Amino acid sequence: MALCARNIFRLRSPYITVCVRSMSKGDPGSGAGQGGGTGGTIRDAGGAFGKREAAQEEQYFRKLQQEQLEKMRSSLKEEVDFHKKQIKAHEDAVKRHEKRLKDLK
Template sequence: MALRLTTKVFQPMRILGVRAMSGDMGSGAGKGGGSGGSIRDAGGSFGKMEAAHEEQYFRKLRDEQLKAFKKNVDEQKDFHEDEIRKHQEAIARHKKQLTKLDEVDGSDSN
């Protein structure tokens, strides 16, 4: 009976050791419980190559999204700078009109 109990205690540790060795990308099924496809399940060179292609695809996609985001932010910055310039010109124009009105108002009071 003691021998059986000992065997049950050590079985989970043996399983953990096997899982730790299959952690390399492309070396078999993923940790998420799902399959990575028949090529990745087989492991070996093709599985690693497929994993590398997948990583390259997502890295390229992320770079494209980042580039598009930066472009969008740059366009927004340019738009707001243009709006600031237009508002500053309008402020200057209104100040000039107020100055003219003050001159006209001042000359009538004499």
Template sequence: MNRIVRASGRFMPTVNNIRMSSGQLGDLGSGAGKGGGGGGSIREAGGSFGKMEAAREEEYFYKQQRKQLEQLKDGLNNEISFHEEQIKHHKEAINRHKEKVANIEKE
């Protein structure tokens, strides 16, 4: 779950309790040992190809996260619709029972 925690006098996003800060990483795709390495030969070499690959990777994960959020939103909307339908059925049942009670009291 994404959270914001206060560290060193500023707020930084975290994902599953892992602190992320661009200041600690350096430039992504700038070569091995600078925060952009270890992601394959293109990224390890650095330069404009490494930066482009890092940007593509960031875009991919951004799109994946957006897709997951959309699926979560759709799922929650489906649950809301289900529960609203259940409320409708329960209200109808309550009204039927109230009518039965009223009919019994008339007799």
């Protein structure tokens, strides 16, 4: 069995999940593995069709991972921009309060 497990881990952002896959013994698409289950009828048969399906599956998960990473990057960029705006607002408030303190003396 080429696909042993799919584990989903939640990151800090509540909107992003990452799919982590682990492979068992044998080449992907080479037939049924030793994991106690099968990868489906085409993958059980092995041969060219099994290898093709395994390649398509790998391509799907690579694409999914790239999309998830891009969402994570954009989310982190938005968070950085938000915090920079907050820093600017707090710095302006500090200057305002320091000026008021100076005027009171």
